[in-house]
Amino acid sequence: xxxxxxxxxxxxxxAAVPFYNDPKKRSLLFQIVTLLMVGLVAYYLxxxxxxxxxKQSIATGFGFLEKEAAFEIGESPLRYSAADTxxxxxxxxxxxxxxxxxxxIIITVILGTLIGIARLSSNWLVSKLAxxxxxxxxxxxxxxxxxxxxxxxxxxxxxxxxxxxxxxGVFLSNRGLVFAVPETHPVYKYMGIAVVVAxxxxxxxxRWARQRQARTGQPFPIFRASLALVVGLPLVTWAAGGAPTxxxxxxxxxxxxxxxxxxxxxxxxxLLGLIFYTAAFVAEVVRAGIQSVSKxxxxxxxxxGLKPSQVLNLVILPQALRVIIPxxxxxxxxxxxxxSLAVAIGYPDFVSVAGTTINQTGQAIEGVALMMIVYxxxxxLTSAYMxxxxxxxxxxxx
Numbered sequence: 001x002x003x004x005x006x007x008x009x010x011x012x013x014x015a016a017v018p019f020y021n022d023p024k025k026r027s028l029l030f031q032i033v034t035l036l037m038v039g040l041v042a043y044y045l046x047x048x049x050x051x052x053x054x055k056q057s058i059a060t061g062f063g064f065l066e067k068e069a070a071f072e073i074g075e076s077p078l079r080y081s082a083a084d085t086x087x088x089x090x091x092x093x094x095x096x097x098x099x100x101x102x103x104x105i106i107i108t109v110i111l112g113t114l115i116g117i118a119r120l121s122s123n124w125l126v127s128k129l130a131x132x133x134x135x136x137x138x139x140x141x142x143x144x145x146x147x148x149x150x151x152x153x154x155x156x157x158x159x160x161x162x163x164x165x166x167x168x169g170v171f172l173s174n175r176g177l178v179f180a181v182p183e184t185h186p187v188y189k190y191m192g193i194a195v196v197v198a199x200x201x202x203x204x205x206x207r208w209a210r211q212r213q214a215r216t217g218q219p220f221p222i223f224r225a226s227l228a229l230v231v232g233l234p235l236v237t238w239a240a241g242g243a244p245t246x247x248x249x250x251x252x253x254x255x256x257x258x259x260x261x262x263x264x265x266x267x268x269x270x271l272l273g274l275i276f277y278t279a280a281f282v283a284e285v286v287r288a289g290i291q292s293v294s295k296x297x298x299x300x301x302x303x304x305g306l307k308p309s310q311v312l313n314l315v316i317l318p319q320a321l322r323v324i325i326p327x328x329x330x331x332x333x334x335x336x337x338x339x340s341l342a343v344a345i346g347y348p349d350f351v352s353v354a355g356t357t358i359n360q361t362g363q364a365i366e367g368v369a370l371m372m373i374v375y376x377x378x379x380x381l382t383s384a385y386m387x388x389x390x391x392x393x394x395x396x397x398x
Contacts, residue, residue: 049365064361065090071356073348075264086357093353094374100267100349101336101378104274108335109328111275112282117312119287130283137280142338146273150345153265160256169249175256177263180249187241194237198229205229266347270339278335282328289324290316321393329386333379340375350374 053060065087072082076092077099118130137145154174158164163173169180182188202225209220238244250260293316301311342349351371358367 053365060363060365062363062366064357064363064366067361069357069360071360073353074346075267075348086361089353089357090350090370093348093350096348096353097339097342097350097374098378100270100274100342100347101339104271104278104335104339105332105382107271108275108278108282108331112279112331113286115279115283116286116290119283120290134280134283137276138284140277142273142277143341143344145277146269146341146345149269149272150265153269160252163252163257169247169260171250171257174265175262176265176268178250178257178260180247180259181261182244183246183248185241185244185246187238187244190241191234191237194233195230198233201229202226264347266342266345269345270342270347270349274335274338278331278338281331281334285324285327285331286320288327289320292323293319318393322390325386325390325393329383329390332382332386336378336382337375340371 050060066085068082069084069086069089070082071089073080073089073092075096077095078088078092080088080092115130115133118126119134121127121130153176157172157174160171160173160175163171163178165171171178205225206222209222213219248259250257250262297315297319298311301315306314339349340351343352343355346352354367354371358364361367
């Protein structure tokens with residue numbers, strides 16, 4: 001007999017895979033080549049632009065931001081005059097864009113949610129009116145809506161001398177809405193602080209109320225408590241500060257009103273156009289989100305004796321939000337970006353101010369770059385917040 005072999009000869013090692021057949025190495029190569037091509041194209045465009053700018057003797061850089069702007073801005077949340085710098089003018093334009101976007105998003109979400117819920121109402125008239133609103137405002141371009149509201153204020157409303165006066169201290173004319181405001185007093189600053197404190201207390205109160213209900217099953221009247229805090233705390237602060245009642249009432253002087261606060265037709269037209277247009281899409285998002293919740297959820301909630309409002313607030317909307325939030329984020333971004341159409345009706349937003357700056361300085365590249373950076377920043381911040389809220393509302397599997 002032949003002796004047994006001490007070692008069993010194994011199979012031959014697999015042959016090495018060629019580089020061009022290895023998926024990982026090949027994909028890495030493609031990415032490197034793509035990155036190099038993008039870098040070369042960017043280098044060509046930048047160098048070509050700088051060469052042409054130098055040939056035309058056009059100055060580059062952002063030094064123009066420190067020069068005198070020499071133009072006025074109709075609306076400004078800050079103190080501004082033509083003697084200020086281009087940098088301050090651009091800050092004013094940015095704040096105007098931020099204000100109209102922030103106010104527009106809040107009102108749009110509220111209005112769109114109400115219309116989306118009304119679209120599913122069992123009342124025939126309410127449902128059809130909501131459907132008509134959605135169809136009309138979705139199908140008219142937002143720019144035409146801005147022109148309509150702008151023309152409405154300037155061509156339909158009367159001049160300041162014949163201004164509408166629906167209630168005392170409020171005047172509506174083709175110069176805008178003018179209304180009385182309280183005279184400057186230190187207590188109003190503390191009232192603002194009281195409002196912030198009230199919202200902080202409400203946040204912790206809501207958390208406590210949820211934990212209490214989960215532990216004991218007893219609901220807490222969080223809405224009434226929140227309303228009492230938001231209204232009551234500033235009122236207590238106002239009373240403790242002497243309860244000032246002096247008002248700055250607008251009065252007609254010459255061809256316009258002086259005193260009070262004025263909301264311009266341009267701002268109002270822009271705000272109304274953006275709100276009514278975007279709210280139609282938000283309403284459809286809300287409607288689709290509510291319809292995505294199974295009818296069994298509604299029937300089960302009703303069988304427990306919950307009221308229709310409780311069914312909507314406690315059962316339907318919390319589940320529908322997980323479907324509503326992603327497309328809602330897109331509509332918020334659309335509203336922010338559509339605010340750049342303000343230049344068409346003369347509202348001094350960031351695009352309008354930057355356009356004037358470009359015309360006066362010739363710094364087109366820098367001006368367009370600033371516009372891109374501003375809108376990119378606003379969009380990314382909005383998207384980041386909504387993505388955080390979306391993750392917070394997502395279902396957590398056990």
